[in-house]
Amino acid sequence: MIQESIERPPEAVPKGPFINSGSAGNLERGRHDLAAEHSNAIADDESRGPAAEGVSGSGNGAPEGARSQPRTGGQSAQADPKPVGSFVRRTLGAVGPTLVLLGFAAVFYFGHSNDWRIPKFASVIGTATPESDDWCADHSVPASICVECNTGLMPPDEDFGWCNLHGVHNCVLDHPELAEANTLPSAEQLQDDRRRAETALAMSVRQENNSRCTLYQNRIQFASIQSVEQAGVDIGLVQRDQIIEAVRGNGELVYDPTRTATIAARVPGSVSAVEKNIGDFVRKGELLALVDATAVGKIKSELMRALAEEVLQQKNVTRLEDTRGAVAGARIIEAEAAFAKARAGVLNAEQAIRNLGLPIDAGNFRGMNEQQAIEKLRLLGIPKTYQANIDDLTASTNLLPVVAPMSGTIVDRSVNLGEVVDPTMRLFEIADTSRMWLNLSLPLESIDKLSVGQEIRFTPDGSGRVIEATLDWISTGADQHTRMIDVRATLDNSDGRLRDRTFGTGKVILRDAADATAVPADATHWEGCCNVVFVRDKQYFSSPESPKVFHVRSVRLGATYQGKTEVIAGLLPGEVIAVEGSDVLRAQLLKNGLGAGCCVEE
């Protein structure tokens, strides 16, 4: 129990009236039950017994076990390792048998003198004057201590009403003095809390409380601390906790497609050499394979013929010009036209070779003899480092080198030596694996919360590893079929640990609040128009007579993360709220008609 650890050290358990009266109450009940077992005369009283107990426990959930336990150990019904319980239990254990005997005597005397009628439980436990009609039926506590009926006992705090900024009533962010905590956050912390609330409210649509709701004005009182415990109300401290708000979706890791290349042979042919394999790292221009393609030989021959034709036509022009005067001008013009045509033929052949991906400058071939030109054309495009591997005598002029268009790793190879290939076949795929794309599909409704620069955390399927990235692209439209929005992050993979086509789940971090105010998720209740929590009064332990009161507080809820719900506004760290068994408080709220505000009208 947090209450002892934070407010009441176990060794300091007082022997105050509320302890004594509680044990007296249980003892009395024990005596009464024992008497009932031994006397038919009080049979009609037995039927009133549970009612009396119900009254004592604020009508709710006095543990069933309390009556089924051995009578002498009635206290053990509170099988709860609380120091209070164990103290009483130890005491009772020691003096139990004596007490039982005394109990018989007392019950006999008591019953006799009361005409075998049991008084109201509240009067027995001593929290009230021992008149049997000291009971406030409206508020389920002894009338003499009822804070609602005796306004002087606990005057309500000033009512600041609705806070438009934070959407709660009696806003503790703006009026921290209203908080039921003995130590309040510092002014700087409150400033941080208000800033955090602003961010959280601006980020997305949060469930709204009804400003006209009056639930927050209610207080639920218990007759004693024991009544609270018997009702099963467990409390927890409002604390600071990390709340992460994120948009989640499925995703895939792929090689950066702007840095991948698919390689095919540009003309049909048969593969005469394969130089690289999957996984090999290649540099731009490096030879991957050689394809023997007749089309290549044909285009090279075309260039040779065009070059020869160009030489011939040029000679013709020169010759005619030398004999100017002896020939008609028309013949010179004719020859010049033929020369220009031959030149164009060279250019055409040059372009055709370039279209095969081979680097060539036809100008370099002018002035070469035929043998030199053929040799040069034969090895055209084949990297110098590889040229030595080619057998001068047997190699054809048909060789088309397939080279890497970019540096990267060969991630796919679908070609074998001797295979006949054509331009539609993919021979190799090269990827720059040092960069990858993370593609995530996110719900369309999250689009307003997304922005470039947000952090993404991605967990590949079957891996505990979390990959962090930065959102750098958001699609401008939704997917036609899935109605999802695609977003992307670019990842560094220079260590090569990421794998292509890895599926997994990712989340875009919208907000990571390290010091949010958080409570267990089931401590809050939607009451039809307001989210409420039950806050324990700060005077709860100040004295045995101090009213045992829980205040109803409207709260504005944020995200839920790992079982904790963020309270954007409505609670301050250090306050104590009902965590478990708060259904009892809700029931009390309804039963007493306290919630006769907007929530229960319809």
Ligand SMILES: [Zn+2]
């Ligand atoms: Zn009352």
Ligand SMILES: [Zn+2]
């Ligand atoms: Zn406020």
Ligand SMILES: [Zn+2]
């Ligand atoms: Zn309401």
